Amino acid sequence: MIGMVTTAAIAETPQEANVKKLMEPRLGDGVKVDQVTKTPYLGMFEVRVGKDIFYTDAQAKYMFVGRILDADSSRDFTKERMDEISKVKFSDLPLDQAIKVVKGNGKRVIAVFEDPNCGYCKKFRKTLQEVDNTTVYTFMYNILAPDSSIKSKNVWCSADRHKAWDDWMINGKIPATAASSCVDTPNDKVLALGQKLNVTGTPTIIFTDGSRIPGFIDAKALEAKFATVK
Known part of the structure; x- marks a missing residue:
């Protein structure tokens, strides 16, 4: 069974630096490689560009785009690295730009990116x-x-944002038009935040351990995920 090592906080080796130097000109258009890491399998090097990962050899002659799996256990090493790279520092989220609702003791905390026109968000x-x-x-x-931004503005400007959001998302009740005096909405800031975090679809659920789940999940799957969050 192949074991994957974590490379965070490990200095770049001369060999990794050389692969990076060789690879960047071949990617073209001024693309910069963020990190090169020697893997424990097949002498390959993991190359990270932003949120994307691919693999190459020591001479950066060949490129492999795909997933590396353990043949015995089906463990997906590429997915594990992608999950690690996409982690969010929950404490850095600007929670004042979100609608907050607490149920019960409120101990299990998530942040969710949703679009008012998203069918799967309504299911969530x-x-x-x-x-x-x-x-x-x-x-x-x-x-x-x-019109997503218009609906969001109307919800944000409501007296009860949570009720207005659920009325629309669950019951299909259109939120009242925002008063002309309500101009301070977080729409643009949230859009910039989602782009920075590489949120490419809705819903996207972020947990306090920094992990995320893109897409709809049901109550059973959400409970199972909560059980793994420390």
């Missing part, structure tokens, strides 16, 4: 109704339709 709101003892921060992330 129903999932949240089935799960207790949570604190949910909802970032209205307007990426799906031209």
Whole structure:
């Protein structure tokens, strides 16, 4: 069985630096390689560009784009690295730009990026109704339709943001039009935040350990995930 080593905080070796030097000109268009790490399998080197990972040999002559799996256990080493790279420092999230709701003791905390026109987000709101003892921060992330930002603004300007959001997402009740005096909304900031965190779809659920789940999950899957978060 192949074991993967963690490379965070390990200085770049001369061999890794050389692979990086060789690889960058071959990527073209001024692309910069963020990190090169020698893997414990097949003499390959992991090359990270932003949130993307691929593999190459010591001479950077060949490139392999795909997943590395353990043939015995089916452990997906590439997915593990992608999950590690995509982790979010939860304490750095600007929670004042999100809608907050607490259920029960509120000990299980998540942040969710949702678009008001997202069907799977609406399904996930129903999932949240089935799960207790949570604190949910909802970032209205307007990426799906031209009127997404208008709906989000109307919700944000409501007297009860959480009720207005759930009324729309669960019950299909259109939020009242925002007063002309309500101009201070976090729409642009949340959009920039999601882009910075590479949130490419909705819903995207972020947990306090920094891990994320892109897409809809049901109550059973959410409970199972909560059980793994320390």
